[in-house]
Amino acid sequence: MDWITTWLASVPDVAVPLALAALGLIVTERSGVLSLGAEGFMLVGGLTAIGAHITTGHPVLALLLAMGAASLVSVVFAVMTIWLRINQIISGLAIVFFCEGGTSLLGTLLEWTNHPVAGLGVLHPGAGVLAPWLSRLLAQNAIVYLTPLIFAAVVAYLYRTTSGLRLRAVGENPQAADAAGIPVLRYRFIAVLAGAALMGLAGGYLSMVSTKLWIAGMTDGRGWIAIGLVIFARWSAWRALAGALLFGGIEALIPQLAASGIALPQYFLLMSPYLITLGVMVWVAVTQRDADGAPASIGEPYLREERR
Secondary structure (H helix, E strand, O other): OHHHHHHHHHHHHHHHHHHHHHHHHHHHHOOOOOOOOHHHHHHHHHHHHHHHHHHHOOHHHHHHHHHHHHHHHHHHHHHHHHHOOOOHHHHHHHHHHHHHHHHHHHHHHOOOEOOOOOOOOEOOOOOOOOOHHHHHHHOOEHHHHHHHHHHHHHHHHHHHOHHHHHHHHHHHOHHHHHHOOOOHHHHHHHHHHHHHHHHHHHHHHHHHHHOOOEOOOOOOOHHHHHHHHHHHHOOOHHHHHHHHHHHHHHHHHHHHHHHOOOOOOHHHHHHHHHHHHHHHHHHHHHHOOOOOOOOOOOOOOOOHHHOO
């Protein structure tokens, strides 16, 4: 029972950054902009959060600044893809390489690398009242409890508001949206910034909660896993959250298996999250080939004079 409790209690810590990054991708791509820059925006958020915490000592402010910094960097991506109409795949990859190099350089120059911080504290609801195993499961940080609320707010915006309907219309048929008087480029620009803010929060979570320090390249491919998670979820926010819990459960199981003494190859354990991601993407491609979900105009640049 103790082994299972330890495993389940560690699942949210692994799942939350994947879920937030996937949600940011969904917001961006619902507007028709293909985003491959999750890894880069998460790195920017992670470095900014640590730097802000070292400077100010306030973890909440550090996470807010992480969101702002990722949004600021995403302006470059938005200009490249929305106004300059540079290929969105190339632009996304360029942003990732730029952020990887830039955060590594700044982290070294500012001496933020391997600098431990107190990070975000853990809440203990029901301590001394509930059963010990249940109290252990509920002992999570505030972001874990806020994540479902963030998902609910985003879903409510996308499907219960006029603005959310317009955003989805821009991603499905920008020509028709433009003809209806919807400012396509403005909606796409805002969606890119909002999505990057969520990815920045995911990166800030990694540095402020999971590791409580900054290490160059600390996202370790989680941005790419989030992209696979969006495909798995067919651009549905709630399915992305469920998928993040599934992926998080699998990844959290790896150290538990190693600690239990089960003889498994070390490098196989390290590569297993990425093997699972590839397997899920292949499964989705084979079994859901005709399924709806992806915005119809995703990856397609739009210029008003090209209205069809």
